[in-house]
Amino acid sequence: MKKTFIVGIVSLLLILLMVYAALAKLNDYDNFRFGLGESPIIAPFAGILEWAVPATELLIAVMLSLPFLRLAGFYASFVLMLLFTLYIIVMLSFYDDIPCSCGGVLEEMSWGVHIAFNLVFVLLSAWGIMLEKKRRRRPPILHSSAASPPVLN
Template sequence: MPPNNPFIFMKRKIIIEIISSLLILLFLYASVSKWLAFKLFIGDMNNQPFPNWLTPWIVWSVPILEVLIAVGLIFEKTRVPALYASLLLMLAFTIYTVAILLHAFKFIPCSCGGVIRKLTWPQHLFFNLFFVGISLAGIILKKSEPVHAVEV
């Protein structure tokens, strides 16, 4: 099969759409969960092993960043940067989860929202690694898309 086979192109496009949709759902769910339980989220942030003066910055920037990434994933022109942002954010969450599993902190706070809060830390790790993996797969698939000539 030649590399520009329309079937392969459509299959790649569908997989990219599924990846983007899963990430959009994740980030919108996470941000809305934080805003719906905003006082709890602030309290959780104050219990993190970070200085409390960072709390106001974190409680606003993380949910806003999650929404911006979700919006970026919707549009074709911003999808690749949004996939990279998704990868970086999920890597940061994964590194934090690994630090918790390695007992790097005196206590184990969780600032996740909604049902994600109910995961154990090993489950968090696998959950995060799944989204790291699909973010990376989305980047690879988008980068390997054939470039079509623009018709004049």
């Protein structure tokens, strides 16, 4: 029961992040698109990513909200957040001018805070994977006496 509650809280936090991030990008679409086009690493893919990133974030939010897709949603959020974090680290390591196409409050964070923020959500996703896998392995508890095996005399 406790694991189920924690899985629900972790899912909710990730859902809120994914929906917020996607809507912030779509709300300020021109700035998001411009930021993607200015990135030396992803500019060649900007046309695809400008729709794929918010769509993926919303898809992950849906997956996390559906119990039968939750584990896949945790894996997807782990991969996406890890990719975002690695992208920032690579950009900071090799380029001077780093465009931010995050949108909303996330755009106001310093790069160090942004990396730490992302890593928290990478860890939350990993924790969600671990808890959901354990929760799924545990056999359901049967509470009715009708579920008890018959006694033979």
